[in-house]
Amino acid sequence: MSLNQRQQPLPTVAKHGLLMSSRASFSAAQPQGIVSSFLLSRSGLLSVLVLLLFLVVFVPLPGRRPMFALFSSSGDYGPVSRWKDYTLARAAASAARNGTLIVSAVSEPFLPLLNNWLISVARQKRQDQVLIFAEDYATLYEINRRWPRHAVLVQPAPDSQTAHNFGSQGFFNITSRRPRHLLDILELGYSVMYNDVDMVWVADPFRYLEGNHDVYFADDEVAVKPSSPIPYEQVKPLNHSHDLPRPGTNGKTYVCSCMIFLRPTRGAKKALSSWIEEIQNQPWSENTHTNDQPAFNSALNKTAGEVDLYLLPQATFPPGGLYFRNGDWVERTRGLHAIVHNNYIVGLQNKIQRFKDYGLWLADNHTDESPLGRI
Numbered sequence: 366m367s368l369n370q371r372q373q374p375l376p377t378v379a380k381h382g383l384l385m386s387s388r389a390s391f392s393a394a395q396p397q398g399i400v401s402s403f404l405l406s407r408s409g410l411l412s413v414l415v416l417l418l419f420l421v422v423f424v425p426l427p428g429r430r431p432m433f434a435l436f437s438s439s440g441d442y443g444p445v446s447r448w449k450d451y452t453l454a455r456a457a458a459s460a461a462r463n464g465t466l467i468v469s470a471v472s473e474p475f476l477p478l479l480n481n482w483l484i485s486v487a488r489q490k491r492q493d494q495v496l497i498f499a500e501d502y503a504t505l506y507e508i509n510r511r512w513p514r515h516a517v518l519v520q521p522a523p524d525s526q527t528a529h530n531f532g533s534q535g536f537f538n539i540t541s542r543r544p545r546h547l548l549d550i551l552e553l554g555y556s557v558m559y560n561d562v563d564m565v566w567v568a569d570p571f572r573y574l575e576g577n578h579d580v581y582f583a584d585d586e587v588a589v590k591p592s593s594p595i596p597y598e599q600v601k602p603l604n605h606s607h608d609l610p611r612p613g614t615n616g617k618t619y620v621c622s623c624m625i626f627l628r629p630t631r632g633a634k635k636a637l638s639s640w641i642e643e644i645q646n647q648p649w650s651e652n653t654h655t656n657d658q659p660a661f662n663s664a665l666n667k668t669a670g671e672v673d674l675y676l677l678p679q680a681t682f683p684p685g686g687l688y689f690r691n692g693d694w695v696e697r698t699r700g701l702h703a704i705v706h707n708n709y710i711v712g713l714q715n716k717i718q719r720f721k722d723y724g725l726w727l728a729d730n731h732t733d734e735s736p737l738g739r740i
């Protein structure tokens with residue numbers, strides 16, 4: 366089931382090709398059997414030629430980085446401005462593994478959080494299938510300079526020079542682009558896992574995507590006031606239902622738009638289109654200080670009859686309001702966590718500090734594990 370166990374076909378072919386040619390030249394050095402060694406080296410030569418042809422023809426499609434770099438004179442490694450024209454179709458084809466992408470969206474101030482998330486993804490050996498939606502040009506260039514082809518910018522870029530906090534209009538502007546990005550990926554035929562950048566993987570989440578549903582999501586609701594410690598008894602039971610949560614007394618649900626897995630199905634596209642529509646119906650204002658999440662909940666509510674929805678286990682995808690506030694629950698659910706969300710706290714520095722306090726900050730001492738290096 367696990368993607369990372371799949372061998373990429375090209376490196377395997379390349380390895381065998383090299384083995385074959387070195388064997389052939391070894392045989393050719395033997396004094397006996399000149400004809401057979403000639404044939405051997407001819408076949409060795411032939412296999413090398415066939416391999417070369419194969420690489421030239423096929424390598425740019427899956428976009429394996431090292432070989433692409435060898436055989437293409439400029440490729441994607443040209444000047445920085447080239448990335449402006451790097452399309453989502455190309456970026457997705459390059460990063461997808463087994464038809465699946467892992468994506469996040471980030472603006473420049475949040476690069477340290479991105480790096481922390483990325484290191485945690487790399488620890489599960491899934492970094493190759495990561496594609497970052499850069500929400501400004503600086504981010505696009507910086508990521509692709511350090512790690513070519515893993516960032517794409519969908520124009521027009523929003524104005525994002527500052528770290529937009531939850532509830533701000535800038536935050537709304539950026540997060541409201543999310544369903545469009547995801548729908549574009551589905552239209553290209555890929556499955557996609559979206560993660561907010563203030564998350565950290567502590568295990569591979571893919572094994573929890575049970576069944577064959579259209580849309581997978583996690584519940585962000587914690588039963589009591591976020592500021593108080595939550596008694597274990599008030600937390601969702603471990604065997605909670607995988608149906609869309611029932612609306613509370615205020616008629617609302619609190620499904621998180623932070624971690625979503627979608628298959629390229631009619632149902633998933635329907636849910637995303639509805640989300641896009643709901644964002645237009647519920648724009649940010651000084652009074653609402655809304656973000657993309659209420660619209661996501663409205664969309665799920667409206668499309669529930671036609672879309673196959675799956676609520677992920679809360680113990681596996683815990684919200685910050687639970688994970689960082691209920692040590693007892695964390696202890697009792699140890700071994701079940703996959704992605705921890707550092708939410709229920711506002712501000713970039715506060716998030717970083719909390720990750721540090723809980724031993725989940727990898728971006729200082731483990732940058733050698735990041736495809737981006739130190740940021």
Ligand SMILES: *[C@@H]1O[C@H](CO)[C@@H](O)[C@H](O)[C@H]1NC(C)=O
Pocket residue numbers: 366367368369371463556
């Ligand atoms: C590839 O994806 C398919 C469908 O999404 C899944 O059933 C299969 O287990 C995946 N294969 C690997 C090796 O991960």
Ligand SMILES: *[C@@H]1O[C@H](CO)[C@@H](O)[C@H](O)[C@H]1NC(C)=O
Pocket residue numbers: 523524534535538
């Ligand atoms: C958000 O988008 C609106 C509409 O495009 C724009 O008027 C506003 O200036 C943007 N605000 C920020 C902070 O990006």
Ligand SMILES: *[C@@H]1O[C@H](CO)[C@@H](O)[C@H](O)[C@H]1NC(C)=O
Pocket residue numbers: 602604605606
């Ligand atoms: C969860 O377990 C409890 C007690 O074991 C049981 O009463 C309840 O019906 C279960 N809930 C679900 C959704 O399976």
Ligand SMILES: *[C@@H]1O[C@H](CO)[C@@H](O)[C@H](O)[C@H]1NC(C)=O
Pocket residue numbers: 609610611612616617666667669670
């Ligand atoms: C949608 O929301 C309405 C209003 O809160 C509620 O009555 C209804 O049960 C919800 N539908 C679903 C499928 O959850």
Ligand SMILES: *[C@@H]1O[C@H](CO)[C@@H](O)[C@H](O)[C@H]1NC(C)=O
Pocket residue numbers: 721726727729730
């Ligand atoms: C990084 O390593 C230093 C030196 O070992 C240590 O003092 C510090 O606490 C570590 N930082 C984090 C966030 O783990």
